[in-house]
Amino acid sequence: MSNPSNLKYTASHEWIKTEADGTITVGITQHAQELLGDMVFVESPAVGRKLKAQEECAVVESVKAASDVYAPVAGVVTAANAELDSAPEKINADPYGAWMFKMKPDNAADVAELLDAAAYQAHVDSEAH
Amino acid sequence: MTTLKQTPLNAAHRAMGAKMVDFGGWDMPIHYGSQLDEHHQVRIDAGMFDVCHMRVVDMRGAGSRDFLRYLLANNVDKLQTAGKALYSCMLRPEGGVIDDLIVYFMTEDWFRIVVNAGTADKDIAWMKEQAQKFNRHLPAGDAAAALSPFGGKLDRGALQSPLPSPPPMGEGIKPITITSRDDLAMVAVQGPSAASKLWQAMPGSQELAESLKPFNAVEMGTMFIARTGYTGEDGFEIMLPKKAAPFFWQALADAGVKPIGLGARDTLRLEAGMNLYGHDMDETISPLEAGLAWTVDLKSERDFIGKAALMAKPATRKLVGLVLQDRGVLRDHQVVHTALGAGEITSGSFSPTLNKSIALARVPAGVQIGDSVQVAIRDKMLTATVVKYPFVRNGKGLI
Numbered sequence: 001m002s003n004p005s006n007l008k009y010t011a012s013h014e015w016i017k018t019e020a021d022g023t024i025t026v027g028i029t030q031h032a033q034e035l036l037g038d039m040v041f042v043e044s045p046a047v048g049r050k051l052k053a054q055e056e057c058a059v060v061e062s063v064k065a066a067s068d069v070y071a072p073v074a075g076v077v078t079a080a081n082a083e084l085d086s087a088p089e090k091i092n093a094d095p096y097g098a099w100m101f102k103m104k105p106d107n108a109a110d111v112a113e114l115l116d117a118a119a120y121q122a123h124v125d126s127e128a129h
Numbered sequence: 130m131t132t133l134k135q136t137p138l139n140a141a142h143r144a145m146g147a148k149m150v151d152f153g154g155w156d157m158p159i160h161y162g163s164q165l166d167e168h169h170q171v172r173i174d175a176g177m178f179d180v181c182h183m184r185v186v187d188m189r190g191a192g193s194r195d196f197l198r199y200l201l202a203n204n205v206d207k208l209q210t211a212g213k214a215l216y217s218c219m220l221r222p223e224g225g226v227i228d229d230l231i232v233y234f235m236t237e238d239w240f241r242i243v244v245n246a247g248t249a250d251k252d253i254a255w256m257k258e259q260a261q262k263f264n265r266h267l268p269a270g271d272a273a274a275a276l277s278p279f280g281g282k283l284d285r286g287a288l289q290s291p292l293p294s295p296p297p298m299g300e301g302i303k304p305i306t307i308t309s310r311d312d313l314a315m316v317a318v319q320g321p322s323a324a325s326k327l328w329q330a331m332p333g334s335q336e337l338a339e340s341l342k343p344f345n346a347v348e349m350g351t352m353f354i355a356r357t358g359y360t361g362e363d364g365f366e367i368m369l370p371k372k373a374a375p376f377f378w379q380a381l382a383d384a385g386v387k388p389i390g391l392g393a394r395d396t397l398r399l400e401a402g403m404n405l406y407g408h409d410m411d412e413t414i415s416p417l418e419a420g421l422a423w424t425v426d427l428k429s430e431r432d433f434i435g436k437a438a439l440m441a442k443p444a445t446r447k448l449v450g451l452v453l454q455d456r457g458v459l460r461d462h463q464v465v466h467t468a469l470g471a472g473e474i475t476s477g478s479f480s481p482t483l484n485k486s487i488a489l490a491r492v493p494a495g496v497q498i499g500d501s502v503q504v505a506i507r508d509k510m511l512t513a514t515v516v517k518y519p520f521v522r523n524g525k526g527l528i
Contacts, residue, residue, distance in 0.1 A: 037159075037160070037164055038164050061457065061458050063392065063396065063458070063478060063481075066457075066458065089165070092163070
């Protein structure tokens with residue numbers, strides 16, 4: 001599975017999709033879900049919570065380990081994916097479809113500065129060494 | 130850079146899509162796609178495990194039984210019929226656990242022992258050292274004037290704690306040989322369908338496999354079939370020549386047995402309440418504080434290495450099961466807060482069969498089944514309940 005080119009990425013393995021209304025949808029990448037293994041719990045941020053860029057805001061817990069998920073940019077949480085409460089394995093099966101939370105960014109420009117697919121892949125490759 | 134050790138099934142794992150990891154210096158499959166699916170597969174149907182990293186040790190010689198009575202905490206005199214197996218710890222003189230193992234009585238001249246991968250070299254060195262001290266020609270009734278048959282003196286000064294004197298053996302040396310069977314591979318087949326799929330894969334084995342009782346072993350040609358396992362399900366652990374392993378693995382696959390990785394092996398054994406060496410116990414832990422009192426025979430007059438230390442020191446801690454009531458996963462080394470003081474999780478994970486997090490924990494001895502405890506998980510205190518284990522038997526939750 002390659003990194004979809006219409007998404008942005010962070011070095012901490014989140015993907016970001018910009019929606020038509022200016023909000024962003026956030027999830028974790030194929031690389032992240034593969035490293036973590038089968039998911040058993042997902043803890044999403046509360047709707048309305050204000051986040052700083054790179055703030056810990058969610059947790060994905062696999063049998064192997066718990067991993068923090070970080071806000072890609074500063075903003076406010078507008079939604080969390082309730083499906084993941086009962087079906088955390090969706091993240092493994094469909095990492096780019098199983099979104100975790102949505103945000104309204106403080107500055108649209110912050111999103112443009114995130115990594116594109118090629119830059120993210122280069123980052124993943126460098127982490128492997 | 131050291132290269133990882135490989136089992137004869139390495140190519141087969143890769144061909145089956147395994148995610149390979151460094152497992153204590155071995156290149157092993159952690160899963161073949163989904164550790165959770167593999168776990169369920171074993172509880173519902175049948176799965177196969179590459180356990181070639183474990184070590185088979187053959188002890189031969191007329192003195193083997195006497196030596197094992199002295200070496201092991203459990204009593205091999207429980208083994209009177211050929212093929213019968215016994216789960217035991219091997220203890221240090223101070224009472225700590227060197228390893229847990231299974232010993233099979235095949236003939237009075239041959240006992241087979243299976244030990245853990247990570248401790249195998251240590252175990253064999255210990256066994257050989259103890260056997261050398263045990264192999265002595267005794268004038269009848271004079272155990273103290275022992276000399277080894279090779280002319281050396283027993284160097285008691287080198288010991289940390291006094292070893293018990295081996296019982297007088299009467300006249301004549303009964304030499305024991307201890308051989309690491311590096312020529313053997315081992316495959317486990319586990320699950321309610323394990324028996325029927327095993328004999329599909331091994332033509333001619335049905336009658337033999339059907340009549341084999343749990344915790345017994347039998348030889349069939351070059352295969353050694355034991356009805357033992359590490360999952361809590363019916364199943365077999367099969368030892369066979371390394372060269373035969375890939376063909377056997379494929380035959381099992383053709384019979385519909387799915388490959389199962391080490392990730393699922395751990396969740397299966399934890400649900401079954403089975404100890405893992407290096408986690409639930411080690412050389413600093415008494416078996417009495419690791420839930421293994423049932424494997425230690427303190428009743429008979431038999432003396433064995435570690436007996437005096439266990440008798441002298443009552444256990445102040447015990448191993449209990451925990452079930453997490455909140456969302457999250459219990460993990461090794463997390464601190465457990467009880468009304469009687471702090472304890473520690475020794476093995477924690479997620480139970481796919483129960484869909485909850487479970488753990489084994491070492492806590493103060495007075496803690497009771499049903500008690501509520503707090504576990505420090507990351508930055509929170511989560512509530513867990515103390516339960517009796519095993520957590521799952523015959524595919525069904527017990528808690």
